Amino acid sequence: MELNKFIDHTLLSPSATEADILKLCDEALKYRFYSVCVNSNYVALAKQAIGRSNVKICSVVGFPLGAMSTEAKIFEAKNAIDQGATEIDMVINIGRLKSKNYLAVLKDISKVKKAIGFTTLKVILEISELSKNEIVKACEICIDAKADFVKTSTGFSKSGATLTAVKIMKKTVRGQLKIKASGGIRDAETALKYIEVGVSRIGASAGVAMMNDEYSTAAY
Template identity: 45%
Template sequence: MPDSSQTSLASFIDHTLLRPDATVSDIEKLCAEAIKHNFKAVCVHGSYLPLAQSLLQGTPVLLAVVCGFPLGATPAAVKAFEAETYLKQGAAELDIVVNLGWIKSAHWEKIGEELLLLRAIAPEASLKLILETAYLERDEIIRCCELAAEHGWNFVKTSTGFGHGGATLKDVRLMKEIVGNQVQVKASGGIRDLETARAFIAAGASRIGTSSGLKIIMAEQSEASN
């Protein structure tokens, strides 16, 4: 994981806009900011994927899209269709919500089958499993992390930002403890300032999902100039 004390936080940030009322001009602005400030990725809804792809083409900014969002309750076949569609349209990363009802029902075999299916559909893409940790017990978080590692996923992610709670340092530390260097950790949900972003990176996150990326980078640049 990069050292955030030596590397701009822009390289950690998924510049995110998932508001249901986001407009075309909002997405255009998001992508322009990502290019200008060298954010790691842009994360959008699938309906805006073609637009974002056209704006980011030829730049180093990665394009991420959410699947099964925000509840994770759609059938595996529907998530698979989403994933295939988005990959064909140029997505490099897929942020996919796990089925929370299956977790609470201890249907670990079904979850494993879904993760295996999606990994097979997207062998080259970066897959991020959104756990929505605010709803989960410690042992449930651990099992989800284990399954993500077993099935070759690239990230485990804390939250959608639409649940009743976002990322916590406690959960990120636990997730990092379980996956080690095999899988990366993305902290998302409620990260809105420079100090908080740095704390999550120190806790083990290698990616930060936030709609406050511009505010965070402006604060970092202001600090560096003083």
Template identity: 45%
Template sequence: MTLAARIDHTLLRPDATEAQITQLCAEAAAHGFASVCVPPCYVALAAEKLAGTDVAVCTVIGFPLGYAASSVKFKEAEVALYDGATELDMVINISALKSGRTEVVQAEILDIADLCHVHQSQLKVIIETALLTEAEIELACQLCVAGEADFVKTSTGFASRGASVADVELMRRVLPETIRIKAAGGIRTREAALALVAAGADRIGSSNSLALITSTDEPTAA
């Protein structure tokens, strides 16, 4: 698999324009990126622009802080799937996790994972590793397994730091092979992306995707 095929081509800035989203979609189709990750208000536009391509449409839920009510997140997910998203990146309730309310975190993941799977879509759960201890990262991964998530994602890109090789290595040790890992946040060079793939990341989320690929993109490790 090429590195491009592992990348979620991302534009989540609050000032993103319709023209920029249209360009993002064109770039994703041209370079064979795995998906575009766009703000919820642009899901329908991205779905229209990418119709007939192999590029998935991804958006974010409960982003970037994660502490919206579960019912609100569920409604966000419903709307996104109706608009054409096939992948959802949902931020966990970090506050609930740190308060020991693990049943809240697990139930929320499971409810939205079930919704995604009914729609033949995938759920990536963002645990925001920058805000967690190693023990909390392990716990969050375990809750994602119990909640039947498809991916666990390191970061929103809006915290103090993004993905690290150490985060991904820890997550890969904890998670079963059936659950994939998305590394995101601060990935600006091809070398950084390849290091994360080598550590166990299956997807890379980046707003700097074009700098990560070469004109003849070589396959990465399986």
């Protein structure tokens, strides 16, 4: 298995410098990761560093809270695409979901997806904030909103991905959406467990460590 092809090589720290982003991109080129994932203000820099390679550029939107207006999310997403992003990871409106205002959640995602067209949209559920039933409902809404992926976590909340949550997500989406696991995945053995249960992408800042440890070297 080519583990590198599953990895969104990620750096979303608010203190990340330009040099840090350039290093991230160099690592992505070296290991041929699927993408780099950066905050929207660094998309243009990442695009310049990635050049004409096959590495994609993912930008987060409404990150990490998901509580800003839909119009703000749309503006940020479209601007990121104009700067070179090829995928958008947006945070679901967690408060609206927990309020059971499902129509508002649906409109939020649907309008972003409509605005970005064929650009891949991953919706971050932030599973640590949700019950099992809320995870199921969020996945159902994402199907109706025509998102492309559901994603476990931002990595900025109480905890990250869990195998239990991914299994719930997989059972709910029934192949209609892909799944991205992120948050707390720091070694190749753990990453491969998530891939085995059905995720299509791993969001991680530890991609290089994964590729350099003994287990992943064999997979790579």
